[in-house]
Amino acid sequence: MNSQLQNNDKMIRTRFAPSPTGFLHIGGARTALFNWLFARHHGGQFLLRIEDTDRARSTQAAIDAILDGLGWLGLDWDGEAISQFARAERHAEVAYALLERGHAFKCYCTTDEVQALRDEAFAAGRALRSPWRDRDPADAPADTPFTVRFKAPDSDVVLDDAVQGQVRWAAKEFDDLILLRSDGTPTYNLAVVVDDHDMEITHIVRGDDHLVNGARQSQIYDAMGWDKPVFAHVPLIHGQDGKKLSKRHGALGAEAYREMGYLPEGLRNYLLRLGWSHGDQELFSDAEAIAAFDLGGLNKAPARMDIDKLNHINAHHIGQADDARLTELVLPFLDTLEDRIDADDITRKRLMAAMPVLKTRASTLAELAGQNYFLLRPRPFVLEGKAAKPLKDDESRERLYRLFTHLGDVDTWTEAALSDALKEFAETEEVGFGKVGQPLRAALTGGAPAPDLALVMTFIGRDETLGRIQDQMTPIATA
Template identity: 40%
Template sequence: MKIKTRFAPSPTGDLHIGGVRTALFNYAFAKKNNGLFVIRIEDTDISRSTKESTTIITSAMDRLSMQSDEPIVLQSQNTKKYQEIIDTLLKSGNAYKCYCNKQRLEDLKITKKKEKKTYKYDGKCRYNKEDKNLPFVVRFKNPQDGRVEFDDLIKGKIIIENSQLDDFIIARSDGTPTYNLCVVVDDITMKISHVIRGDDHLSNTPKQINIYKSLGANIPKFAHLPMILGEDGKRLSKRHGASSVLQYLDDGFLPSALINYLARLGWSHNDLEFFMPDDFFKIFNLKNVNKSAAIFDPAKLLWLNQQHIQKTDKQEIADKLLQFLEKHNIKATIDEKFLFLIEAFQPRAKTLVEMALMCKNYYKDFNKYDEKAAKKNFNRDAIEPLECFIKNINNIDNFQKDEIKTQIQITLDDLKIKMPHLGMPLRAALTGGSFSPSIEIVAYILGKQTTIKRIKNAIKYIEAFA
């Protein structure tokens, strides 16, 4: 049987870290084994599912380059198939209509609580064969003896006694099917070979296996991933700094960094910390997934993102950076000057948002200097070197890096000063701060007119405030 995995989110909100890690492990397992990865949107909960959330999910998966190998499936389009299976289970005696009202069930729960016993439906309607003109739900007739055994590919052998399981509902009183039925029907229809999901679904697995058996269908392999916790040991949430995946991407995190970090949340390969997606897909296996919960560390994610920015080709960074510059109303083009900036800021920027801010002053005039840079570099002694440099570059017809560098040296020689006496105030004048590419590259990027204008502005600032 060809390996086929699925990612099956519910479209009830944003796509968060835990969901994307589940998608990633399904995708990686399929790719490693020359299989198929498919996306299924579980939108049968009409009251909570939205088209907007579906769009958010598919957009996030596209931006992470984890597209479905087949057309995306919407559960809401399979209602006819679910009803056919419910009818089949009723006819075969593997399901029954339950006419118990809410009050009776509530009383049963109260009784079990008083007896300090786990609530289970008591099977009152299990053997009823008479159709009544009353509202009803459909329950799966779970075996009362025997056990469910399966080898979880992460957790090992799991054994659940059938006596522990309930006759759970597979169709509500309005006729809509429930989760446990839908996923089984869909996984059979889609020929899913491996179900890889969070271990919060572990309690559903024996119920679903019994449905598979009642339908005479092949049972897929199961692998339940450990939970992701915050640094306080509690279930991961926004208070731990975990945003939606789209928010991370919009905040300037690279898809490759997110994949790298999420892969390391509960999976390891020797001491390997840094890797690109294609490398991960080649070495991934479920044997190296940890059984214990993973801890989400925002600082580690930020560090990894910086590593990926440093090691990603500057052309690729440039392509991605354009959209972040557009948020500052900057329409840059990828040319030699732009790539000089990328190369200069790759070692320093932790995110693309940060890199865009570093680039901003090269495209837009500024009226405020970095306070520390101005205090350190703007003094009366800086005026003469700055004025001399203006005079020297005025003579340049071809404003190129080498010629600018020559004029810097001429200025130093004319005034018999060392580079810091010119370079530090000049850098602050041209960029507003204390870090930049080399001065000749900065001036070349800005162009002759802007370079002279910014130096003159700095001289005015010094005369006014120094």
């Protein structure tokens, strides 16, 4: 049976369940994306649960960062986010139900006794088994703290996974898992099973570092007589060196990629292809991704983080993005440029005019800001170094003066008319176009990256073009 179609008599429900101990890690963002796509593909629901039971490490700032990261990525969830900590009473209720069913027991071992038992079990090549699993509860010492432990079955554990296939573990590999600590608080594997059952989760897509947890959770499902969700454990993302992704590989939070100038749709497209494939298709719109996504496309081999590929995919989405939207998105990145540039009407007008051309030349919004710098840099600017070289000699400066007069006579300020005017001027001067273009480019852009000169003049307009040329015909050019 195709594991992704199991439970097809129910509405498909997936979930993303991060621990709020830090930012939305790039691996977590991919997990959220896969669950979101699968739910949307089937017309189901994508739910969000904050696993905040670790009160010492969970912070509101981390919760806010996760919610903000998901919102920026466009991964909208259905309903309200659920707090796992708020459901502690329900988790304890199920632990006591397992006690009544004979699948759990109270363990009165002290910490030292547990460590001695663990050492003994390790030496024997098996997992810990508490001596209280088969003892009469009546033998329990009075007023002694206890934990509630799951009575690990003596049979092998078999998990049918939509990605990993059938995975088997020997019974001796699983200890008597603590369900409730001595203070009555639930442990992770109990809470996850109860929450996923109560939220009616049908499919769990997550990293394969949870594969053993999947086996433990499968045992609890069986003990409660509950239907199990479909498990799909996806290999973790690796760095280019084949090792588990870490900070040195670029394992940053979603907000870091936003600050570097990646579009949410670009990052979504890239993450989609990290561990999932659909033939040879590399570039996806959201509609295409939702239509194509299924668990059968998930890969068994780890994906490798590749910034060059991310840049390539993001460049495609920048090229497809709405010009007005890009104009507003690029404005904050202008603050990172050499000069302070105000986001006024003139700035927006020039950005909008140039965006159809310049957006095809950038892979991030930061690069796009750099591509637009020539449009917006404040006047007058001083030419230095290589940028000043084309205007160092008197001949070039005198030619620039004659070009200023020639351009002032252009009636129609269009790309075609300006291109013709430049060619005509070079012919009149009886020089190659470089003798005209290099001094003009220096005067107009100050050495900043820019497209064809006729386009540059069109984008900045007649007055700004002539003003910049005139600036370089004054002593400031030799400052």
